[in-house]
Amino acid sequence: MIHKNNYLDFAICLEKFFSDYLIKERGASNHTIRSYRDTFILLIDYLSKEKSIKPYNICFSQIGKECVLEFLDWLECKRDCTPGTRNQRCAALRSFFRYIMYLDPTHMSQWKEICKIRLKRYVKGSLAYVSVEALKCLLDYVPVDTRKGRRDLAMLTLMYQTGARVQEIIDLTPASIRLSKPFTVELLGKGSKKRIVPIDGNSMELVSCYIKENNLDDCAKRVFPLFFNCWGERLSAAGVAYILEKYYSMAKKEHEDLFPDKISPHVLRHSKAMHLLQSGVNLVYIRDILGHASIKTTEIYARADSKYKREALEKAYVDVCNVHTECEWEKDDKLKQFLKSLA
Template sequence: MQKPTDFSYTLTKFLTHYLAGLCNFSDNTIRSYRDTFKLLLTFCNEEIGISAESLTFNDVTPELIEKFLNWLKTKRGSSISTCNQRLAAIHAFFRYAQYEHPELAVRCQQILFLKFAKVAQKEVRYLSIDGIKILLDSPDIHTAKGRRELAILSLLYDSAARVQEIVDLKVGDVRLISPATVRLTGKGKKSRTVPLLKGNVQILSAYMNDQQHYLTTKDSYLFFNHSHQKMTRAGVGYILKKNVDVARQSHPDLIPKQVTPHCLRHSKAMHLLQGGVNLIYIRDFLGHVDVKTTQIYARADVTLKRKAIEAANVVETPQPLRSWTDDDDLMRWLVNLGKF
């Protein structure tokens, strides 16, 4: 039996012990890192001719990583953002590997020096407050199914939650008595508690009353599908698209054709900003680590930009100059001048 290489042994420890145990990363993050190395091993096998069981740290050079990133773009059609995500996963692994194998520190740091490609800042897409109201009016609240859809959509918007945070919610995460709150678990399994407004409390109460036979313990998932299994991100996307299509029929000017769950998160952030809420609070509300991430909303709001520019304006609009023919004193002087 072939002995595992230093690369395969370290990669296994990184994925199974370091990320899951010590870092406590979410399943989605670990899955993303795993997929990066599945692609890297596929590239090495198909393009370089080095099988997974033969790959060593000596084979993984900065040049090989650059070729891998180019392969992702040209052969697999990956976007620049996706390639940067793959490089971030590779950086994380080699940052870990240099401590596991100090003798490879130079090689690891050479790969850590590989820079991310520049990405054009994407436009932040969000709905107006009127658009949100129309969307939330779309579910049929006379049915239990419609009340479930409204509970999901209203909570998705009002808490500015990521879609994964919504599907991971359990009954014990929701507090409906005053002060009403919901506990969201985000990236890196970091939790934050956000307030629930009165309207959302009423909507959630109606939904939970409908489903009381299934929401029996604090560990029961708050939202589930028709098979009473945990709701998936795709399931939330389906519910959103269904109601977006209904809303667009009457208000195509306010509801774009494509609205993603993250668009509702953007919408809440923009509405908070437009309402005068401080960026630091919005950062904490969204669960951002750095306020720089939150600043994309300030840069995106054209109305706020204009107000800020107008407030800082010190240049007065000049009054139009009078025509010289309207100056009576000047005209009399010119007339008298002609008499001399």
């Protein structure tokens, strides 16, 4: 391994972190690898723009605790990242430098200082979701007279009906769809966990027509991307977000009172969970549909819905006060006469 200024080579260590540690040793999911990859792309971009350090000149001696803190602040201030995103990037960097401790213990104090950087505390916003009425309104703006519009409608409908994460929708193939009854979709979630989600006949009709229109029912195309761009390539997360934002902007312009200030593919997932909860579906089933590892994660929807909590309290209400303006014995004339005779 090449040494520079008594430090290990940054590029070689970064490559080993991904290929040896994340992929071979930990068996990290594609989602985790992409998230870590994006963190280091941003770090390299920061060092190049703000520190004038070209990618091929990056050295560990230039990356200390102060540099990492400045990078995290840059994410928030210059790139308008949320504190949650900042913490996600910070966690990825701490994981990398914990790995470097074993490769280069001679600079242990430097790596420990970086690993001791705390995650930023912040007030989490309320859970964003849209009503059934708003969702119908949004989908009404998707044109069905164009090939691309029919793709968008099938994709957004399927995303809502299954409560899928955006990456789960992107990873779908024609083989993931069961076109015969009972209609189901097989989703590949976090940690490479598969789950089967049932969908209704109307939604399946949209997806089925889309599959036939694009010849995706051909056996040779079973593993092709279900939703693809004009080059036949799998859609990106940014591409899906752009499609949703396009129709959201059109709908919000005319029905502003129906929609939140912002929308994202994850808002559709939250909306599905809230609508299931409001329909009386048990949290255990909602957990399984969303693919949560623990029901504690699913409980955020019960906590977010004040109407649901109020109705649950009203159903369970028991009048324990038993307060009356007039006592029962006072209504009984014979009883009152008897009591008076005792005096």
